[in-house]
Amino acid sequence: MLKERQEFLAKTQRDADEVLDRARVQAERMVQRTDIVKEAARTAQRLVDDAKDEASRLRLEAEDYCDQKLAAFEIVLERTQKIVSAGRERLRVIPLPADAPVGLGLGEVAGTEPGVAEAEKAFFDQDQS
8 A cells, every 4th residue: 555655656746747847848938939029029120110210211312312403403494584584685675677587587586686696505505504
């Protein structure tokens, strides 16, 4: 009876040890999974932050580029407006010559007047300045 009791206690102890070993293994797996999940969350957040930073940088670069192009276009438009205004002013001031043939175009008549050639040249040479 004593021997049976000792065998029973030994078997129960082995069973308990097995249960504890399985519990430890499972707890280790759960900790590892938790660590993996935490690391994945940190990595994901870092990627999102990097993507936001890159998007912000690209947006600022695009805005700067557009602003530069619009400023250059504005300069060209201002020059064009001045040339057009000067040409219109000359047309108001300079009468057509009395001996001008009826079929001449505006460029042919205006080209004969002093100062108009410079305005036309400035208009067509705007990209060179």
